[in-house]
Amino acid sequence: MAAEDNTRGGGQYINEIGHVEQRGVDFVPPEDRHDRPRDIGIVFLGANMCFGTIVLGALPVMFGLGWWAAFWAITLGTLLGTCFFGPMGLIGPRTGTNSAVSSGAFFGVLGRLVGSLVVLFIAIGFYALAVWTGGQAAVAGSHRLFHTPQGELYYAIAYGLIGVITVILALIGNATLVASQKVIAPVVAVLLIVGVVATLPDFDPGYAGGEYILGSFWPTWVLSVVTTGSLALSYGPFANDYARYLRPGLAARGAWWGSVGIFFGCWFALLFASYMTTMMSSGTDFVVGLVELSPSWYVVPLVIIGLVGGFGQGSMALYGTGLDTSSLIPRLSRVRATVIVSIVGLGVVYLGALVWDATNLVSAFTIVLTIVTAPWLVINVMGHLAVRGTYVSEDLQVFNVGMTGGAYWFTRGVNWYAMAAWVPAVVLGLLFANTPPLLEGPWRNAANGIDLSFISAAVAAFLIYGTFLLLAPERALAQRTASPVVDLATAAGTS
Numbered sequence: 001m002a003a004e005d006n007t008r009g010g011g012q013y014i015n016e017i018g019h020v021e022q023r024g025v026d027f028v029p030p031e032d033r034h035d036r037p038r039d040i041g042i043v044f045l046g047a048n049m050c051f052g053t054i055v056l057g058a059l060p061v062m063f064g065l066g067w068w069a070a071f072w073a074i075t076l077g078t079l080l081g082t083c084f085f086g087p088m089g090l091i092g093p094r095t096g097t098n099s100a101v102s103s104g105a106f107f108g109v110l111g112r113l114v115g116s117l118v119v120l121f122i123a124i125g126f127y128a129l130a131v132w133t134g135g136q137a138a139v140a141g142s143h144r145l146f147h148t149p150q151g152e153l154y155y156a157i158a159y160g161l162i163g164v165i166t167v168i169l170a171l172i173g174n175a176t177l178v179a180s181q182k183v184i185a186p187v188v189a190v191l192l193i194v195g196v197v198a199t200l201p202d203f204d205p206g207y208a209g210g211e212y213i214l215g216s217f218w219p220t221w222v223l224s225v226v227t228t229g230s231l232a233l234s235y236g237p238f239a240n241d242y243a244r245y246l247r248p249g250l251a252a253r254g255a256w257w258g259s260v261g262i263f264f265g266c267w268f269a270l271l272f273a274s275y276m277t278t279m280m281s282s283g284t285d286f287v288v289g290l291v292e293l294s295p296s297w298y299v300v301p302l303v304i305i306g307l308v309g310g311f312g313q314g315s316m317a318l319y320g321t322g323l324d325t326s327s328l329i330p331r332l333s334r335v336r337a338t339v340i341v342s343i344v345g346l347g348v349v350y351l352g353a354l355v356w357d358a359t360n361l362v363s364a365f366t367i368v369l370t371i372v373t374a375p376w377l378v379i380n381v382m383g384h385l386a387v388r389g390t391y392v393s394e395d396l397q398v399f400n401v402g403m404t405g406g407a408y409w410f411t412r413g414v415n416w417y418a419m420a421a422w423v424p425a426v427v428l429g430l431l432f433a434n435t436p437p438l439l440e441g442p443w444r445n446a447a448n449g450i451d452l453s454f455i456s457a458a459v460a461a462f463l464i465y466g467t468f469l470l471l472a473p474e475r476a477l478a479q480r481t482a483s484p485v486v487d488l489a490t491a492a493g494t495s
Helices: 037-046 051-062 067-088 113-146 152-172 174-202 217-234 236-243 248-277 286-293 296-328 334-354 358-386 393-397 416-432 453-471 488-493
Strands: none
Touching: 037 174, 037 236, 037 248, 051 067, 051 113, 051 217, 051 248, 051 286, 051 296, 067 217, 067 236, 067 248, 067 358, 113 152, 113 236, 113 286, 113 296, 113 334, 113 358, 152 174, 152 296, 152 334, 174 236, 174 248, 174 296, 217 236, 217 248, 217 358, 217 453, 236 248, 236 296, 236 358, 248 286, 286 296, 296 334, 358 416, 358 453, 393 488, 416 453
């Protein structure tokens, strides 16, 4: 669809169901913001109604925990992750753009490329998980019902079909994604509840677990908290992909609804997986094991969950990745950027499913996720509170329009105070990481094997950046100019 078909008087972009969204990361003017706070909640609730996120809930039981230990690890981990996610949603309605570009207010308009890379890392990983698990459900379900083959060729075909549909949804854009989640979330949630009821006679709430992956209970339990907490936390950089379409006065309500959606979406999805994993044989792949475990009549709903849920999360991940890739390369439109990263994402799917040990990769991926993302979120939220939610939205677009200077130029486009908090925090987290066999930091046994990576990274960023804000606020924060250097009409024209 041509760009002019997506504009109205004054050159404003349409954001409606069925229209290809032409807007990238440029400023969204208040008159173009028509989303409601509860829309944010339904988006992030629906994003978790898929096997790509559900599968992470199998990890606590696979690590050796019993049912109740896994239940409390998931509950606490999701609550902690939500505490990081929620405040990020306050920023987008104030800046009128997504999280990565908004982070330029604290990292600098060039330093904010850190945020864009963080989002790329997260989104490609979760896109791969969504397509991988959706394809598994389709192939395993077809085999169970019709005795079709399960070879690598059939998995490859299933991944390709799901990948194409997710790309189409992501290309159309924001309004269509929000509308699709309003259907996906309730449908998949009901199907998951039906699965719980169907397998209830075989469930043993006294399931005691197996051999602890870290040798004893508490280190393994904390690892499970960190791993499951990474899910809610990982959505933080995506919060403003949708919150930017809220009017500034709705920021607090949007953050609240987003937090409710992310908590219950993650919590329910992860508990479903732990619940089902207690009834599976040790070492069984979760999706394949779920198909084998379930009554034959429930296999069709499982295939629906795999396909429909995969479309929802995969398209959401691609949409965010497309936005941030276009912000890394301003001359690249959101639509073209989405196509490019979808090809990369599908490559990761095939490598993860057909070449690498995907199970080990998933657990290591989630820990790295928290280590990299948590301190970045902490710095952004602290900065937002320090400036009291006041921004020069025009000057956040400096890099996107090929200019220099402005309120957020700092030192050649980088705020080295924010960088000096984020980099040491990430390094410290990696030193404490304890996720065998792929990620074992040299300080992993400092607390008797308890994984301190996530907490140490977040606390380090809080202390270092907090010190800068107290001792040198005039340097750690932007010196806002009276007259912005960027014209928003120009910024919109380059998107």
